[in-house]
Amino acid sequence: MKIIDLRSDTVTQPTPAMREAMAKAPVGDDVYGEDPSINALEELAASKVGKESGLFVPSGTMGNLIAMLSHCGRGDEIILGKRAHTFLYEGGGISTLGSVHSAQILEQPDGSLALDDIEAAIRPDDVHAPRTRLVALENTHNRCGGTFQPPAYVAAVSEFAHTRRLKVHVDGARIFNAAVAQGVDVKELTGPADSVTFCLSKGLCAPVGSVLCGSREFIAEGRRWRKHLGGGMRQAGILAAAGIVSINEMVDRLAEDHARARRLAVSLGHFPQLVLDPGSPATNMLFINLAENAGVDAQQVADALRARDVLVGVTGKRRFRLVLHYWISDADVESVVVAFGEALA
Numbered sequence: 562m563k564i565i566d567l568r569s570d571t572v573t574q575p576t577p578a579m580r581e582a583m584a585k586a587p588v589g590d591d592v593y594g595e596d597p598s599i600n601a602l603e604e605l606a607a608s609k610v611g612k613e614s615g616l617f618v619p620s621g622t623m624g625n626l627i628a629m630l631s632h633c634g635r636g637d638e639i640i641l642g643k644r645a646h647t648f649l650y651e652g653g654g655i656s657t658l659g660s661v662h663s664a665q666i667l668e669q670p671d672g673s674l675a676l677d678d679i680e681a682a683i684r685p686d687d688v689h690a691p692r693t694r695l696v697a698l699e700n701t702h703n704r705c706g707g708t709f710q711p712p713a714y715v716a717a718v719s720e721f722a723h724t725r726r727l728k729v730h731v732d733g734a735r736i737f738n739a740a741v742a743q744g745v746d747v748k749e750l751t752g753p754a755d756s757v758t759f760c761l762s763k764g765l766c767a768p769v770g771s772v773l774c775g776s777r778e779f780i781a782e783g784r785r786w787r788k789h790l791g792g793g794m795r796q797a798g799i800l801a802a803a804g805i806v807s808i809n810e811m812v813d814r815l816a817e818d819h820a821r822a823r824r825l826a827v828s829l830g831h832f833p834q835l836v837l838d839p840g841s842p843a844t845n846m847l848f849i850n851l852a853e854n855a856g857v858d859a860q861q862v863a864d865a866l867r868a869r870d871v872l873v874g875v876t877g878k879r880r881f882r883l884v885l886h887y888w889i890s891d892a893d894v895e896s897v898v899v900a901f902g903e904a905l906a
């Protein structure tokens with residue numbers, strides 16, 4: 562019996578085309594800059610998001626950390642969202658490893674940071690305050706429901722930040738979901754910012770890896786940090802080969818995940834015990850609340866679903882996250898609806 566795993570798109574397995582590319586990948590020592598597959602991936606990634614250079618890293622977390630350590634020095638401050646992945650789920654790496662401080666702003670419902678709030682968070686030039694150096698955005702925004710921000714917003718934040726001599730980093734773990742959902746070239750979402758991290762290993766199905774992209778000078782600095790952090794990976798072209806397939810073959814099809822997420826939302830919305838976030842889903846994830854009078858909590862429902870071979874994320878006492886991805890078919894979506902019916906009965 563197939564397990565239908567909706568906990569995250571991080572659970573995706575590599576596709577057959579990826580396994581084939583991995584088996585054939587030419588490799589070399591990447592710390593010497595001699596892995597042809599990694600060099601090809603970094604070039605492809607950078608050109609795709611409209612930047613000069615790319616850096617292959619083992620994870621989105623390391624990509625964001627390297628970006629922040631490269632943009633900021635000891636005692637600097639980053640303006641970011643209270644619900645940002647970089648703030649909530651990256652171990653406080655900027656502080657523990659970089660002595661970098663954060664100023665947290667509550668996001669708008671679409672995951673954006675309001676320009677007025679950014680402006681208010683910028684520190685005065687005063688010995689009492691850390692130096693504001695960077696604004697960090699997240700697109701799509703995970704904890705805000707897989708919501709996306711449009712090109713005009715990224716452009717406005719970047720323009721404003723640059724006039725205040727701040728840099729802009731985009732945690733674009735799912736930036737291709739954001740681009741596909743809006744029908745725009747991803748460059749429109751990344752071009753105005755100074756740097757972007759995107760993940761190969763989520764909806765794009767590669768087994769491992771993310772790419773940090775930015776200017777040549779910025780990536781040269783990032784390469785130093787990657788080595789410091791132990792992220793210099795030698796013959797990792799075997800992984801990069803899968804990432805090349807991700808970029809070339811897996812981006813456009815993300816629209817299928819978004820369509821399935823919408824269909825699942827409509828079906829689950831018929832259960833009186835379930836309440837969807839307004840406007841959800843924007844992309845490939847849906848957050849669902851259990852109604853107050855449901856008589857069960859989210860963990861109990863998740864356990865009942867697990868007994869029916871359906872795995873969902875529990876993100877609160879009465880809250881679930883369901884993430885659609887390449888390995889979830891139309892038939893699986895129907896099975897999930899049946900399993901919810903039984904679990905809630």
Ligand code: TLP
Nearest residue numbers: 569571620621622623646650703732734
């Ligand atoms: N997110 C994971 C968990 O850590 C929550 C998930 O299942 O969604 N930025 C964003 C917006 C992310 O959602 C994630 C992973 C990362 C960065 C970190 O990527 P990895 O897991 O490769 O370090």
